Amino acid sequence: MNAAVSQWQIRLEAPGDAAAVEALNAEGFGPGRCAKSVYRLREGVAPVSALSFVAVDFDVSGREVLRGSVRFWPIRVGGHEELLLGPLAVQSAQRGRGIGIALMQAGIAAAQAGPWRGILLIGDEPYYTKVGFSRLLPGRVRFPGPVDQNRILGLSLKAGELLNLSGEVRRGAIDDPVCASGAGVG
Ligand SMILES: CC(C)(COP(=O)(O)OP(=O)(O)OC[C@H]1O[C@@H](n2cnc3c(N)ncnc32)[C@H](O)[C@@H]1OP(=O)(O)O)[C@@H](O)C(=O)NCCC(=O)NCCS
Structure with missing residues (x-):
């Protein structure tokens, strides 16, 4: 039995975590997750490694077990580089x-030290209000595919400032050379 014997801890995601993170996302979101329009914003673009965190605890033999993961993707909103929270x-x-x-x-605190003005996500408002997100006025930001307007949430990263993002939401800088050449982009 792999019973957890310790309280969980948060640490930065390491390169060796990738397979376990992928398994968590597959469990959490199911096989259809990559077909969601928000995934188009992630194609060919790496998550921001300084903002990728995992939660771990340890089994009875002291082996680390991954319990949760969050990643943030760079996106462009109205021409500015901002962040997309998730998965x-x-x-x-x-x-x-x-x-x-x-x-x-952990991710939000790390992002506050960076150049971004805000974070967007698509999700359940009652959950994300717990960390300060609120719903954006419909039409204020426009995602590339079909998105439920009531689930577009945002958070300002600048202390004391209201979220000031508007316009088209686009992918961040493409850093995958295959995608950058246009291959695989529909
Ligand atoms: C959503 C998810 C990440 C929450 O993780 P978690 O570790 O259980 O969340 P926490 O323990 O930090 O928070 C739990 C609290 O949030 C609430 N909550 C969790 N999901 C919620 C949701 N979708 N809507 C409203 N409240 C929610 C719980 O009821 C609980 O409230 P309480 O503290 O008042 O009892 C987890 O359920 C999950 O992985 N789900 C599958 C993937 C997913 O849906 N991700 C989010 C995409 S929008």
Whole structure:
């Protein structure tokens, strides 16, 4: 049995975590997740590594077990580089322990030290208000594909400033040379 014996901890995602993070996202979002229009914003673009956090705890033999993950993608909003939060996923048996909130808080705190003005996401407002997100007025930002306007949420990263993002939402700088050449982009 791999029972967890310790309280979870948050740390930066490491290169060796990639497979476990992918498994978590597959468990959390299911096989159709990559077909969502928001995934088009991630194609060919790497997440911001300084903002990618995982939650871990340790099994009885002291082996680290990954329990949750959050990543942020660079996007362009009205011509400015900003952030898209997600995917955020917590192992189903570990939900309700505060891991999701703590992962987001770690990412948001790290992002406040960066150049971005704000974070967008598409998700359930009652959950994300717990870390300060609020719903954007319909039409203020325009995603490339079909998106439920009521689920577009935003957070200002600048202390004391209201979120000031508007316009078209586009992919961030493409850093995958295959995609940059146009291959695979529909
Ligand atoms: C959403 C998710 C990340 C939450 O992780 P978690 O570690 O269980 O969250 P936390 O323990 O930090 O927070 C739990 C609190 O948020 C609430 N909550 C969780 N999901 C919620 C939702 N979708 N809407 C409203 N409230 C929600 C819980 O009821 C709980 O409230 P309480 O503290 O008042 O009891 C997790 O359920 C998950 O991985 N789901 C599958 C993937 C997913 O849907 N990701 C988000 C995409 S929008």
